[in-house]
Amino acid sequence: MPKNSVLPLLNDTQSTDSTSDEIYERIYLAILEHRLTPGTKLAEERLASIFKASRARVREALSKLAYEQIVEVFPKRGWFVAKPSVEQARDVFEARRLIEPAVMRRLANSMTEEKRAALKEHLNKEMNARKVEDKRAIIRLSGEFHNLAAALAGNSSFTRSLRELSTLTCLVILLYNAPIVASCRADEHERIVVALNQGDGETAAKIMLEHLDHIEGSLDLDSTEEEADLEEIFLR
Numbered sequence: 001m002p003k004n005s006v007l008p009l010l011n012d013t014q015s016t017d018s019t020s021d022e023i024y025e026r027i028y029l030a031i032l033e034h035r036l037t038p039g040t041k042l043a044e045e046r047l048a049s050i051f052k053a054s055r056a057r058v059r060e061a062l063s064k065l066a067y068e069q070i071v072e073v074f075p076k077r078g079w080f081v082a083k084p085s086v087e088q089a090r091d092v093f094e095a096r097r098l099i100e101p102a103v104m105r106r107l108a109n110s111m112t113e114e115k116r117a118a119l120k121e122h123l124n125k126e127m128n129a130r131k132v133e134d135k136r137a138i139i140r141l142s143g144e145f146h147n148l149a150a151a152l153a154g155n156s157s158f159t160r161s162l163r164e165l166s167t168l169t170c171l172v173i174l175l176y177n178a179p180i181v182a183s184c185r186a187d188e189h190e191r192i193v194v195a196l197n198q199g200d201g202e203t204a205a206k207i208m209l210e211h212l213d214h215i216e217g218s219l220d221l222d223s224t225e226e227e228a229d230l231e232e233i234f235l236r
């Protein structure tokens, strides 16, 4: 099987038929954990057999992912894990820079014991994943920290947007981050939580912006040519 061609990765023993939501979640998670890489073909028929579901159901899940820009569909060629361009990558960070400070302020102003506990529990999970060097879990949990903060902030539009944006960030990191997967720095999540616990939305927002700068800064967005330089290739 060609390396980039699909999905033995999704094929844990699946005993019952999957709903389209379950298929959606499994693919979403595989992308979040970097098991499915940008540009991977998602063949309907194979997915249908993997998930023991009809092709219509698979299509339903893929359509939802396509709506969120996580999957792309091409006439006659089928479905592929999205491959965000450099421009899209920059757009993702621009959008996150607008939304996430607002999430921080909103969350800092509405902290409760439950929210503190939820954030603490998440940080512990991240710490444990790092301790045992579970790379998949580290990547997934890093992204989920941001989704959790948005969910706790309690604005459903923020939550929905951020879920999309953090998955796209995952794809962007995979595409443009040279050899090392620099996901979120753990200490920055911790510092954000400290500020949130103090009800200090401004500091949390400031650290969040620095944090996003660090993630974007770890990407190699400048040296990647969008299109092959044909003159360079043929005329020199």
Ligand SMILES: [Zn+2]
Binding pocket: 142, 143, 145, 146, 184, 185, 189, 211
């Ligand atoms: Zn982060």
